[in-house]
Amino acid sequence: MERMTDNTVVLRNVSKxxxxxxxxxxxxxxxDLDVPRKDFMCLSGPSGSGKSTLLxxxxxxxxxxxxxxxxxxxxxxxxxxxxxxxxxxxxxxFVFQAYNLIPVLTAxxxxxxxxxxxxxxxxxxxxxxxxxxMEVGLEGLESRxxxxxxxxxxxxxxxxxxxxxxxxxxxxxxxxxxLDSKTAENLMQLLVHMNTEHNVTxxxxxxxxxxxxxxxxxxxxxDGRIVEDxxxx
Amino acid sequence: xxxxxxxxxxxxxxxxxxHRGRTAAILFALALGIWSMVALAALSRGxxxxxxxxxxxxxxxxIQIHARGYRDDPAIDHRMPAPDAALATALTDPSxxxxxxxxxxxxxxxxxxxxxxxxLVGIEPQREQGLSFIGTAVTDGRYLESPGDTGLLLGRKLxxxxxxxxxxxVVVMSQDVxxxxxxxxxxxxGIFDAEPExxxxxxxxxxxxxxxxxxxxxxxxxxxxxxxxxxxRLEVPLSTLRTVAPxxxxxxxxxxxxxxxxxxxxxxxxxxxxxxxxxxxxxFGLVNxxxxxxxxxxxxxxxxxxxxxxxxHILGQVLVESLILLAIALVIxxxxxxxxxxxxxxxxxLSAFAEGMEYFGVSPIIYPALSVGDVTMANTLVAVxxxxxxxxxxxxxxxxxxxxxxxxx
Numbered sequence: 001m002e003r004m005t006d007n008t009v010v011l012r013n014v015s016k017x018x019x020x021x022x023x024x025x026x027x028x029x030x031x032d033l034d035v036p037r038k039d040f041m042c043l044s045g046p047s048g049s050g051k052s053t054l055l056x057x058x059x060x061x062x063x064x065x066x067x068x069x070x071x072x073x074x075x076x077x078x079x080x081x082x083x084x085x086x087x088x089x090x091x092x093x094f095v096f097q098a099y100n101l102i103p104v105l106t107a108x109x110x111x112x113x114x115x116x117x118x119x120x121x122x123x124x125x126x127x128x129x130x131x132x133x134m135e136v137g138l139e140g141l142e143s144r145x146x147x148x149x150x151x152x153x154x155x156x157x158x159x160x161x162x163x164x165x166x167x168x169x170x171x172x173x174x175x176x177x178x179l180d181s182k183t184a185e186n187l188m189q190l191l192v193h194m195n196t197e198h199n200v201t202x203x204x205x206x207x208x209x210x211x212x213x214x215x216x217x218x219x220x221x222x223d224g225r226i227v228e229d230x231x232x233x
Numbered sequence: 234x235x236x237x238x239x240x241x242x243x244x245x246x247x248x249x250x251x252h253r254g255r256t257a258a259i260l261f262a263l264a265l266g267i268w269s270m271v272a273l274a275a276l277s278r279g280x281x282x283x284x285x286x287x288x289x290x291x292x293x294x295x296i297q298i299h300a301r302g303y304r305d306d307p308a309i310d311h312r313m314p315a316p317d318a319a320l321a322t323a324l325t326d327p328s329x330x331x332x333x334x335x336x337x338x339x340x341x342x343x344x345x346x347x348x349x350x351x352x353l354v355g356i357e358p359q360r361e362q363g364l365s366f367i368g369t370a371v372t373d374g375r376y377l378e379s380p381g382d383t384g385l386l387l388g389r390k391l392x393x394x395x396x397x398x399x400x401x402x403v404v405v406m407s408q409d410v411x412x413x414x415x416x417x418x419x420x421x422x423g424i425f426d427a428e429p430e431x432x433x434x435x436x437x438x439x440x441x442x443x444x445x446x447x448x449x450x451x452x453x454x455x456x457x458x459x460x461x462x463x464x465x466r467l468e469v470p471l472s473t474l475r476t477v478a479p480x481x482x483x484x485x486x487x488x489x490x491x492x493x494x495x496x497x498x499x500x501x502x503x504x505x506x507x508x509x510x511x512x513x514x515x516x517f518g519l520v521n522x523x524x525x526x527x528x529x530x531x532x533x534x535x536x537x538x539x540x541x542x543x544x545x546h547i548l549g550q551v552l553v554e555s556l557i558l559l560a561i562a563l564v565i566x567x568x569x570x571x572x573x574x575x576x577x578x579x580x581x582x583l584s585a586f587a588e589g590m591e592y593f594g595v596s597p598i599i600y601p602a603l604s605v606g607d608v609t610m611a612n613t614l615v616a617v618x619x620x621x622x623x624x625x626x627x628x629x630x631x632x633x634x635x636x637x638x639x640x641x642x
Contacts, residue, residue, distance in 0.1 A: 061539055061636040082543055089541025100536045104247035114540055116240045161540075 007070075008169050008201040009035035009058055014067030016053055016224075027053040028224045031067070035203060037168075040195045042215035043205040049221040051205035055171045058203065059092055060084040072168045089117055093162030093200075095172035101146040101154055101161075108133060108142035111160045118165060132160040136190055152183035159187060163194050170194075172204045176211055188214045237546050245553035248526065259522040260562050266515040267566025267615055272573045274504055274607035276581065279600045281500050285464075288493050289486055290366045291432055292354070294458035295467055297489050298474065299482045303455065304489070309338050309408055315452040319477040324459065328470040332459035333360035336444040340407035342437055344395035351391070351437050353407055355444025358382065364460055366427060367438055374399045374423035382440035384422030388433025392424055399424055405437065409448040417447045504607065508614055515615070516622040523555060523626035531633060538635040548631040555623035559616055567612070574601045
C-alpha cells in the first residue's frame with residue numbers, strides 16, 4: 001500500500017545486526033531519520049560506522065534486523081523480493097563505489113538498461129540516454145564498452161544510468177572514491193544540477209570532504225548511531 | 234518478461250563470447266555429441282534396414298501363408314491346397330503387388346563326393362522375379378525357365394562344399410507325401426550368389442511342378458509368399474486374406490521372422506541407451522560451463538537485481554544462454570551428421586571386421602538411413618533436457634542476495 005508523504009525516506013528505530021560466527025556485530029542501532037523530497041544529503045563517518053549499511057537498507061538491498069523503512073511511501077522492510085525489485089527499478093537509482101557497469105554493454109546500453117527493464121520505447125530511451133550522456137560529458141563515447149572508458153568516465157556512465165529515468169531517490173556509495181579532484185567536482189556539480197532541475201533526492205555516503213561541501217545536510221555516523229545531523233546552506 | 238526479451242538476448246549472446254575459447258570448447262563437445270547421436274542412429278537404422286530388406290528378399294516376403302502347423306514343423310505333412318477361387322481373387326487385390334506359391338521342404342542333396350542337408354524350394358520362376366532374391370541371383374549358368382524345369386539352382390558355397398559344378402548332376406532326397414523317400418536326379422543349371430553367404434548353403438531351387446511331382450504332392454503347396462507396397466502397412470491385405478482363408482495360417486513378416494522384430498527393438502533400446510550416455514556427458518559439460526559463467530558473474534547478477542531486474546529475468550538470461558549454445562550446437566551437429574550420411578551414401582564397408590556377422594544376416598556394407606523419428610528424438614532430447622539441466626545454474630544465478638553479490642570480491 002503506497003502512502004503519500006513529504007519525506008522520500010523515513011526510518012524509524014532501524015537496527016541492523018550481522019552475525020559473524022557466534023559474534024553479533026551491531027552495524028546500525030536505533031536509527032530514526034526523515035529525508036525530505038529534493039534533499040541532497042551526505043552520510044559521513046569513519047569506516048565501519050554504518051554508512052554503506054544504511055544506504056543498502058534504504059535501497060532494499062538488505063533488510064533491517066528491526067525497525068521500519070519507508071521509501072516514497074512504501075515499507076521496503078516488508079516488501080517481498082519481486083516488489084522490492086520493482087521499487088528499485090522505478091524509484092531508486094544506485095551509484096556504487098566500484099562503478100558496477102555491465103561489461104558486455106556499451107555506455108549507451110548501460111544507460112538504457114533500466115529504461116529497457118521499465119519497458120520504455122526504444123526511440124524514447126535512446127533519445128533520453130543520448131541526452132543524459134551529453135549532460136555528463138560523454139558525447140561521442142556512447143559506443144564504448146566499460147573497459148574502453150577511464151574510471152571517471154565509467155562513474156559518469158553509472159551516474160547517468162542512475163538518474164536517466166528520474167527516480168525519486170538516488171543512493172550513491174562513495175561516488176568519488178576513485179576519481180581525481182577535477183572529475184569529482186564535475187560529477188558533484190552534475191548531481192547538484194539533477195537535484196535542483198529534476199527534483200531528485202540524493203543520499204551519499206562518503207569520506208570525501210569535497211562531496212560533503214556540496215551537501216545541504218550532513219549526517220555523521222559513529223558505531224552505527226547518528227551522532228550529528230547538520231543542516232547547511 | 235516479453236519486454237525484456239531483447240535485452241536478455243543481447244546479454245546472453247555477448248556473455249557467451251566473453252570467453253570464446255570456453256564457448257567454442259563446449260560448442261564442439263555439444264555438436265560432437267549431437268553428431269554422434271544422429272550419425273549412429275543413421276548407421277544403426279541403415280544396418281537394420283539392410284537386414285530387413287535382405288530377410289524379406291530371402292524368401293520371407295511381407296506376408297506368408299501356410300497350412301496350420303507348418304511354421305512349427307516345416308515338413309511335407311503340413312502342406313496346403315492350391316489357392317481356391319476366393320484366395321486367388323484376394324491375391325490379385327491391388328494391395329498385393331506380387332505373390333508366388335512354393336514347395337519348401339527339408340531335403341538332402343548329394344554329389345558324387347559329398348552330401349548336405351538343405352531346404353528344397355520348388356518355385357514358379359517368373360513369379361519369384363520381384364518377390365525374392367533368387368530371381369536375380371544366378372551368376373553362372375541360367376535361371377529356371379518354368380515350373381516344370383528339371384534343372385536345379387545351387388548356391389556357390391554349397392557347390393564348393395559338394396565339390397560339384399555347373400552342368401554336373403546331383404541327387405535330391407526328401408520325404409514324400411506317403412512318408413517314403415522321394416528322390417530325383419537334377420542337373421545343376423545355375424549357380425547363385427547370395428548375401429549372407431549362409432543362404433548359398435541353405436537352399437536349393439527347382440521348378441515347383443517338378444518338386445510336386447517328385448514328392449507326390451499334386452498341386453498342393455508348402456507356402457505362399459507375397460509382397461505389398463509397404464511392409465509397415467499390411468493390415469488391409471492381412472485382413473482380406475484371413476477373411477477368405479480362415480483355415481490357413483496367414484502372418485506378416487514380423488511374426489514369421491521374430492528375430493528381425495527383436496533386432497529392431499534391440500536397436501531402438503541401444504539407441505536410447507546411447508542417447509542417454511551421450512546426453513549425460515553433454516549435460517555435465519553444459520552445466521559445468523554455465524555454473525562457471527554464473528560464478529564469475531555473481532557481482533553482475535547482484536547488480537542486475539540492485540538495478541531492479543526481477544530474479545525471473547536473471548533465470549531467463551542464463552536459460553537463453555543455454556538455449557543459444559544448444560541451438561548452435563544442434564545446427565552444427567545435425568549438419569555434421571547430414572554430411573556424414575551423405576559422404577557414406579555409397580555404403581560403409583565393414584567387411585574387414587564383420588565376416589561372422591553375415592551369419593546373422595548383417596550386411597558388411599552399411600548404408601546409413603536417416604530416420605525423421607531418430608533425428609527428432611535426438612534433437613528434442615538435447616534441447617529439452619539441456620534446458621532442464623540448465624535450470625540449476627540459472628536458479629543459482631537468480632537466488633543471489635543483491636548485497637552479498639555486489640560486495641563479493
